[in-house]
Amino acid sequence: MINKTVKDAREAVADIPSNAFLMMGGFGLCGIPENCIAALLERDINGLTIVSNNAGVDDFGIGLLLQKRMVKKMISSYVGENAEFERQLLSGELEVDLIPQGTLAERVRAGGAGIPAFFTPAGVGTEVAEGKELREFDGKLYLMEKWLRADFSIVKAWKGDTAGNLIFKGTARNFNPIMATAGKITIAEVEELVPAGELDPNEIHTPGIYVQRIFQGKNYEKRIEQRTITKS
Amino acid sequence: MLTKEQIAQRIAQEVQNGQYINLGIGIPTLVANYIPKSLDVVLQSENGLLGIGPFPSEEMVDPDLINAGKQTITMVPGSVLFNSAESFAMIRGGHVHLTILGAMEVSENGDIANWKIPGKMVKGMGGAMDLVASAENIIVAMQHCSKDGQSKLLSKCTLPITGIKCVKKIVSDLAVLEILPEGGFLLKERAPGVSVEEIKSKTEGKLIVPDSVPEMRLS
Numbered sequence: 528m529i530n531k532t533v534k535d536a537r538e539a540v541a542d543i544p545s546n547a548f549l550m551m552g553g554f555g556l557c558g559i560p561e562n563c564i565a566a567l568l569e570r571d572i573n574g575l576t577i578v579s580n581n582a583g584v585d586d587f588g589i590g591l592l593l594q595k596r597m598v599k600k601m602i603s604s605y606v607g608e609n610a611e612f613e614r615q616l617l618s619g620e621l622e623v624d625l626i627p628q629g630t631l632a633e634r635v636r637a638g639g640a641g642i643p644a645f646f647t648p649a650g651v652g653t654e655v656a657e658g659k660e661l662r663e664f665d666g667k668l669y670l671m672e673k674w675l676r677a678d679f680s681i682v683k684a685w686k687g688d689t690a691g692n693l694i695f696k697g698t699a700r701n702f703n704p705i706m707a708t709a710g711k712i713t714i715a716e717v718e719e720l721v722p723a724g725e726l727d728p729n730e731i732h733t734p735g736i737y738v739q740r741i742f743q744g745k746n747y748e749k750r751i752e753q754r755t756i757t758k759s
Numbered sequence: 760m761l762t763k764e765q766i767a768q769r770i771a772q773e774v775q776n777g778q779y780i781n782l783g784i785g786i787p788t789l790v791a792n793y794i795p796k797s798l799d800v801v802l803q804s805e806n807g808l809l810g811i812g813p814f815p816s817e818e819m820v821d822p823d824l825i826n827a828g829k830q831t832i833t834m835v836p837g838s839v840l841f842n843s844a845e846s847f848a849m850i851r852g853g854h855v856h857l858t859i860l861g862a863m864e865v866s867e868n869g870d871i872a873n874w875k876i877p878g879k880m881v882k883g884m885g886g887a888m889d890l891v892a893s894a895e896n897i898i899v900a901m902q903h904c905s906k907d908g909q910s911k912l913l914s915k916c917t918l919p920i921t922g923i924k925c926v927k928k929i930v931s932d933l934a935v936l937e938i939l940p941e942g943g944f945l946l947k948e949r950a951p952g953v954s955v956e957e958i959k960s961k962t963e964g965k966l967i968v969p970d971s972v973p974e975m976r977l978s
Contacts, residue, residue: 554806554843555829557822580843607882617880625881628805629847629889636844647851648892652870652923655888685823697823697840698807704842732842749822755830757814 528723531691531741536566539714539740543567543679546574546599550635550675550706551589552682554580555608555752558699559588560683562716562744568595576600578635578675580628580702584608587750596620602675604628608752627655630672632705638674639708639737646671680710683744684733687717688724691738692731700732707737716744761932761950761975766900768793768977770859770930773898779803781850781890783860784828786900790859803855805846805886810838827886847886851893858894860887862901862926864916867964869926869938871899872918884921891922903931903961910963912936912944934958935975936966943967948975 533539540563543549553559568591575598582601583590590609592598600622606612615621626634627649637645646669650656660671682703685696693715695703707713715733720743723735761769763786771793774780781803782788791811794800802811804826811826812833819833826832849855864872871891874884891897904910912929929936935948943965949958949972959966 554827555825557806557825557829603883605883605885607880613880625883627884627888628843628886629851632843632847647889649851649889651892653888653920655884695840697821698804698825699823700840700842701806702843705844751820751822751825751831752829753825753831754820755814755832756817756820 528690530689531735531738532689532720533740533742535742536562536716536744537569539563539716539742540566540570540681543570543572545572547572547678548576549578550677550680550710551577551579552701552703552706553588554698554701556583556588556750558683558695558701558703559583560681560714560716561747563681563714564588564591567592567597573597574599576602578602578631578677578706580604580631582606582609582612584752585611587748593621600624602626602631604631632702634672634675635702635709636705638676639705642674644671644673675709677706677710678712680706680713682707682713682715684715684717686719686721686726687715687741688721688726688735689741690723691715691735691741692723692726693717693733693735693738694726694730695732704733707733712739713737714739715741717741718744718747760953764789765977766930766932769935769975770898770900771795773928774798774800774857776800778856779809779854780857780859781805781855781894783858783887785861787859787861788828803846803849804832805850805890807841807843807846808834808838810835812838847889850886850889853893853895855894856896858890858897860890860897860899862899862911864911864913864918865899865901865926865929866913866916867938867944868942869924870916870920871922871926872916872920874921875919877919887921891925894925897926898928898930899926901929901931903933903958910961912962912964914964933961939967945969946972948973950975951977
């Protein structure tokens with residue numbers, strides 16, 4: 528079996544250049560590639576475009592890359608939780624493309640699946656539809672959206688093997704499996720890395736064919752944005 | 760006038776056995792507390808879960824298990840997890856029966872505005888545009904008027920819209936209203952102690968008042 532293992536996050540992101548087009552998995556702070564973000568912070572690069580559903584918070588996740596002014600543009604569906612993001616956006620230092628969440632997911636999926644465009648009802652009649660082709664199917668209007676593909680997709684999984692096969696846990700799955708399919712180079716960080724053959728093929732979510740680099744991450748903080756408890 | 764909890768309580772009466780339901784953030788989330796235990800329904804979270812359970816105890820908190828509002832949650836028995844593309848395939852594909860969400864404005868033809876206020880920081884639409892473009896049944900939970908008394912049930916939305924001709928029913932703090940296919944808010948019920956006159960005066964859009972408008976029952 529082809530071995531996709533690299534030593535650590537630093538090695539995995541070592542060749543990401545300035546102005547690269549990246550995808551990063553995660554929903555809020557759930558299932559984000561913490562180790563790769565930390566390794567990117569050590570790199571002297573900027574001008575990044577990042578496709579990610581959200582933009583982290585001020586002092587965690589993608590927010591850390593924003594603080595270091597490494598990001599030129601975010602392509603996201605919801606970016607509410609970040610004061611530095613707002614400051615950079617209002618001052619014109621940062622561009623943002625806001626995209627309906629389902630459209631964002633499908634554009635990524637389409638990119639990985641070799642489908643250059645598709646029609647969706649989301650956004651018809653709104654400003655999202657401006658400049659886009661509209662077409663009627665069976666009496667209802669749809670608008671055309673194009674695929675998204677990345678130079679590097681950076682994803683986080685729960686378990687992985689040396690062949691790049693991945694298993695996700697809970698709602699930390701979110702955008703990770705589809706982004707894994709849409710990168711020219713896909714980097715996967717996992718909490719537990721095992722030799723190929725140890726994961727049950729029936730249980731694998733992402734086939735290793737999509738993954739070029741894999742390593743076992745460490746010191747996961749898994750910060751919680753809204754700790755909500757049932758009082759007993 | 761209804762409290763937020765009472766709006767949620769009234770909306771819960773619309774839920775039917777066997778439905779898959781997506782609840783938005785805010786008042787819609789509270790609806791889950793009032794769905795009768797006798798009904799078998801499944802709550803969808805668009806970040807990738809069918810089968811949202813109650814909030815966890817302190818010991819059960821799992822950072823890898825959150826809802827679309829980023830709150831820690833649990834799963835009920837029989838739950839299933841999936842990725843974001845699959846989640847919105849369910850939504851756009853019409854497999855989710857009922858969507859309950861909040862709104863800043865609704866127009867008499869069923870347009871909804873709930874994602875952007877010009878001049879204020881734009882946070883994004885999240886999954887709202889996909890949900891309103893696709894759901895076969897959309898119920899909106901909202902305040903009838905803004906804090907300064909302006910009606911939010913309008914002939915035409917003034918804010919950037921999220922979706923067109925999609926809202927079927929509104930439960931506000933004053934009334935239950937249906938949106939007619941030909942346009943207009945049909946007054947179905949009024950909140951306890953609220954007069955038809957008051958609802959008329961606080962609805963800017965076309966209001967259709969039948970001969971009899973019963974008071975809501977909040978069991």
